[in-house]
Structures are given as C-alpha cells and as structure tokens.
C-alpha cells in the first residue's frame with residue numbers, strides 16, 4: 001500500500017456497538033494516529049489542519065475514502081500521554097449505521113492502521129503504565145456491572161485501589177525479606193541477638209499473614225457485589241411475600257391475591273437492593289397440601305432453601321403465629337435468615353419474642369405501603385457481609401487474582417511458621433521472595449504474556 005508507511009503500529013476499531021444507532025465511534029491509537037486520521041478525515045471547522053489540533057479538541061469535517069466522501073463526522077484528538085491508551089488517539093464519530101461505520105473503519109485500515117484485537121486499547125494502556133493489570137481487569141468489570149454498588153467498586157478498582165493495596169503489602173514483605181537477606185549476608189552478630197531479630201521478623205511475618213488473609217476475605221464480598229446472591233422469600237400464604245417481592249422489584253412479577261395458596265411455583269426475579277443484586281425466589285407457601293401442583297411448589301421451595309445464601313422469612317404480624325409459621329421457623333433456624341414482621345399498618349397480634357428467640361431480631365415493615373424498605377436494604381447489606389467492604393481499599397475481584405493471593409498466602413504462612421519455630425532464616429527469606437513473586441503476578445508486574453492475553457481475551461474489540 002502506498003503512502004501509509006508512516007503509520008507505526010496504529011490500531012483501529014469500532015468502539016461503539018455494531019448496531020443501528022444515532023452515532024458510532026471509530027477509535028485509532030498509535031504514534032501515527034493523526035497521520036491515519038489525516039488520510040480519512042478532512043476537517044472543516046474550526047480548523048482545517050489536523051496537525052494543528054491540540055489534545056482534547058474536536059473538529060467537524062468530512063470522512064473520506066479514496067477521494068470519495070463517506071459521511072460527515074466529528075474528529076476528537078488526544079495527544080500522548082493524555083489519552084486512554086497513553087498514545088496519540090483519534091476518534092471519529094459518524095452516523096450510526098452499520099454499513100457506514102464499517103466503511104469508515106475500512107478507510108482507516110487502508111490508511112495504515114491495523115484492526116485492533118479484543119481489549120487491545122486497554123492492553124496498550126497497561127503497557128504504557130496508564131493502568132495496572134488489576135485496573136485493566138476492572139475496566140471489563142465496569143462494562144459488565146449490573147448493580148450500582150459494583151460499578152462504584154469496579155471504578156475504584158480501575159483507579160488503582162487493589163494496586164495500591166497490593167503495593168503496600170509488597171513493600172512490607174520486601175522490607176522484611178531484605179532485612180533477612182542482609183542478615184544472611186553479614187552473619188557476624190552475636191548468637192543471642194539472632195533470637196531477638198528472628199522474633200521481630202516473626203512478628204512482621206504475622207502482620208503480613210493477617211494482611212494477606214484480609215485480602216483473601218475481600219474476595220467473598222467482591223463476589224457478592226459482582227454476582228449478587230441467591231435469596232428466597234418464604235412464609236405462609238398471605239403473609240405478603242409477593243407484595244414484598246413486587247415492592248423490591250418495582251414490577252408486578254408475582255400474582256398478588258388474598259386467596260390462600262395462589263403462589264404455586266417459584267417466581268424468580270433479579271432485583272437491586274441497595275448495592276446488592278438479589279436473585280430472589282418467591283416460594284410457594286409452606287403448608288401441607290394434598291394439591292399435586294402445590295406439592296411440587298413446596299418441594300422446589302425446600303430445594304431453594306438449601307442453596308439460598310439468604311432467606312427472607314415473612315410473617316403476617318396481624319395474626320397470631322400458626323403451626324405452619326412455627327414449622328417454618330424450625331426449618332430455617334440456624335441459616336442466614338432475615339425475619340420480617342409484615343403488615344405493621346395493622347394491629348399487631350404476632351408473638352414477636354418467639355420469632356426473635358429463634359431467628360434473631362426481626363424487621364417490622366409494611367410491604368403494602370412500602371414502609372421499612374430502607375431498613376430492609378441495610379439489613380440485607382449487613383447480612384450479606386458487604387457492609388464492611390470499602391471498595392476504596394481494593395478487593396480481590398476474580399479467580400485469577402484470588403489464585404495469586406492464595407499462592408502468596410502459602411508462602412507467607414510458611415515464612416511465619418519457619419520464623420516462629422526458630423528454623424533457619426534462609427528458608428523464611430526464600431518464602432517471602434516467593435510470596436512477592438505471586439503478588440507481582442497479581443499486579444501484572446511479573447505476569448507472563450499468557451496471563452496478560454488471558455485477561456484481555458475477556459474484552460470486546462474496541463475497548
């Protein structure tokens with residue numbers, strides 16, 4: 001191809017969904033992004049020369065291919081290093097038709113760019129030091145996030161929350177490992193002093209182990225934020241389960257009626273409660289029944305109870321506890337249960353002390369009138385264990401990261417055991433070095449190409 005020799009490893013891709021829409025955007029990144037842009041874009045206003053454009057500026061003009069006008073569009077320019085990738089970036093926005101967008105991309109390819117691979121823009125951001133590997137992983141989490149809580153957490157993560165937490169931990173490990181190495185290199189101290197320093201290192205290793213454990217624990221909270229949890233609403237017919245579920249989901253998924261036993265099957269709905277996504281199952285009433293259809297519903301509910309991470313048990317506060325209520329309480333006591341005394345707008349007739357003694361402090365509310373919804377949200381957050389997760393502190397967000405920390409833990413535990421048992425310090429030093437390697441892998445500093453490629457495979461083209 002002639003005239004394109006200047007485009008040093010420039011990549012281009014359609015960064016908006018390939019579908020009909022108002023506008024589409026084609027992103028070009030690389031040292032010669034503006035050279036490629038000059039070949040496909042003729043600026044008209046407010047400048048007529050792309051090379052005159054500063055970073056973060058835009059121009060209106062014509063998109064051309066082989067001298068032919070393809071579309072009108074807007075070119076936005078970012079100059080290195082102040083761009084997403086850290087390189088020069090040109091973004092061309094055109095009309096949102098699938099065909100026109102593909103034509104603009106093809107024009108960019110003909111002008112010297114090559115088609116970007118999945119996640120390649122973000123990979124360049126990583127290679128140019130704009131993001132850590134865990135920050136890059138958070139980008140895909142933001143794209144896939146399905147709850148406000150997880151979006152906020154993933155953003156903190158992209159901005160380096162886990163990276164900073166990992167760095168602090170690495171600094172601690174490095175400091176102790178270096179002291180040990182120095183001691184090994186200059187072992188001319190008196191015998192009794194060896195015991196003192198070994199005790200100091202054991203104390204330092206203990207603190208390191210606690211930090212590693214804390215990091216591992218954050219995985220569960222992060223998982224709850226990302227994936228949500230399976231929950232079940234149980235209670236006898238007419239307690240108000242469907243009403244509560246509808247209140248949470250804001251729709252009319254469940255049939256709400258006052259004919260007992262209407263909810264015959266499990267209705268599942270995903271709802272966002274505060275920061276958490278609940279995969280919520282409204283289960284059939286727990287009464288003994290001869291009705292075959294209802295029997296199946298009861299069996300399904302029992303199975304769901306076994307797998308649910310949270311059980312929301314609804315009681316009708318306007319009626320005394322029935323045998324059925326007591327049977328349900330017996331079944332779920334000991335599991336993670338949020339007991340709710342519903343119908344707080346009516347006169348209270350239920351023995352609340354009985355419920356409290358077996359299931360813990362219940363929440364009083366009126367599902368019909370939406371009273372107590374906020375307390376319900378905060379109780380669910382507390383029970384799911386994410387109340388104490390501070391996303392700004394960073395958390396383990398996926399299995400790859402968890403695997404690195406688990407391996408680091410094996411090494412830090414071994415280092416602590418060696419130091420506290422007064423064994424040779426060489427072994428402890430080696431274990432700490434090995435733990436460091438695992439954490440560097442977590443952060444991407446020592447991650448091989450295969451690991452990095454594995455991360456970016458999850459991305460879409462154009463990101």
Ligand code: GDP
Nearest residue numbers: 237238239240241242243256257343366367368
């Ligand atoms: P389910 O069988 O447990 O799913 O119960 P439903 O949600 O179908 O509710 C049964 C009846 O109780 C319906 O007539 C609801 O309108 C009513 N109900 C639900 N919650 C409340 C409440 O907080 N106060 C009052 N007064 N009635 C309620």
